[in-house]
Amino acid sequence: MNATPSHQALQPEFRLLVLLVSIGFFMQGLDTTIVNTAIPAMARNLQEDPLQLHSVVVAYVLSVAACIPLSGWLADRFGVRNTYFSAIIIFTLASLGCGLASSLNELLFYRVIQGIGGALLLPVGRLAMLKVIPRTQFLSAMSLMSLAGLIGPLIGPTLGGWLVEHVSWHWIFLINIPMGILGCIITFKAMPNVTEPSVPKFDLWGFILLVIAMAGLSLGIEQFASPHNRLSLSIGLIFLGILAALIYAYHAHTHQNALFRSTLFQNRIYAIGIIGNFFARLGGNAMPFLLPLMLQVAFNLEPFATGLLMIPAVLGSLASKPIIRQLIQHFGYRNVLLVNTLLVGACIASFSLSSPLTPTWLLTVHFFIFGILNSLQFVSMNTLTLKDLPQQDASSGNSFLSMIMMVSMSIGVALAGTLVNIFGAYFGNANILSAFHITLICLGCINLVTAVIFWQIPKNAAV
Structure with missing residues (x-):
């Protein structure tokens, strides 16, 4: 049966672009899950309590959340190819830093940087497909890309466990490097640098408020049972997060260029x-x-x-x-x-x-x-x-x-x-x-x- 005009098979000239976006989606999906089975081994190696190592997961996820509002504006302002290439570079170099980390603080620093790259990979990649691939082929492209998103979480925990047992926990991050290099090579061949002719001014004040709100709530809860910090610090962070969220709610209602309008x-x-x-x-x-x-x-x-x-x-x-x-x-x-x-x-x-x-x-x-x-x-x-x-x-x-x-x-x-x-x-x-x-x-x-x-x-x- 021939494809209908509303849903056509993906043409060969777009397959490399879909492969490129799939690499980014796979890297992000893999990195979100592969760490979970490695936490006890990481704790032993870094001489930390495994029950205190949830910060390794929180640092990555929180930085992804904080930078999501940036992704669309950066892609429109500097072009999807430049933004996506930068995201792969950031993610890959941060993965190398995580793999070479010798202390928890060093690992957390690179996990935050890794999250910044991860926050841009999927949204910007999906935006590039939306701008380049015809609507009649977009569903086919998204279906192919979604397979990469399923494979990452499917193999992540098992691969992480295998690497921990047979090599070392450092390799759960180092395996991102060859994929990152491949992504860098394909980016300039497969992704045009589409930009928007008119980009509104970025809502920096709103972005700062959102970051403070997210970081305050997450870190305040995370530090609540930490033996190294006073309870007042956790309560203060939670209060700061709630206050920033309330101020942003007012900002979103009154600021015409707010990242997320109250409407x-x-x-x-x-x-x-x-x-x-x-x-x-x-x-x-x-x-x-x-x-x-x-x-x-x-x-x-x-x-x-x-x-x-x-x-x-x-x-x-x-x-x-x-x-x-x-x-x-x-x-x-x-x-x-x-x-x-x-x-x-x-x-x-x-x-x-x-x-x-x-x-x-x-x-x-x-x-x-x-x-x-x-x-x-x-x-x-x-x-x-x-x-x-x-x-x-x-x-x-x-x-x-x-x-x-x-x-x-x-x-x-x-x-x-x-x-x-x-x-x-x-x-x-x-x-x-x-x-x-x-x-x-x-x-x-x-x-x-x-x-x-x-x-x-x-x-x-x-x-």
């Missing part, structure tokens, strides 16, 4: 979707960090075995894709999100029933079910959030959603690490498994708040 939230569905995304992802996005840590620290599993156990969650995510649309069309967004939010919370809390004696096959099924429910949650929330946005708000609304997703992941990981440390101090190292169990129950209960938010979705909300 976005006049759309009720969008507002519900954003708030629901934030709370729902606190638990769901903390699990890829928390579960590998529990399996190694409390269950005493090897890194490679831990990585293998994470694969069923990704496979569950893939298995859910064909049924999501049918479920939403049959039951509607409100019913799907209400029920699934509670199921995700129950599934997260039910991991507290697992122990080192739990059969591997049962853990595998548990991870697979979690992958299905979590994927259904994320796709449904994202689709609901963006579906009613008018065309003039689509770009800004999508960027804000992307930023909220990363901020929620940062705060979720920080919260999970803090709770484990608080309960670990209460139960003692001899009963560290109980600390993980109580943390999982707390994270699951957050979804009760999320269900209340999704209860606000109108019953007649269109599918």
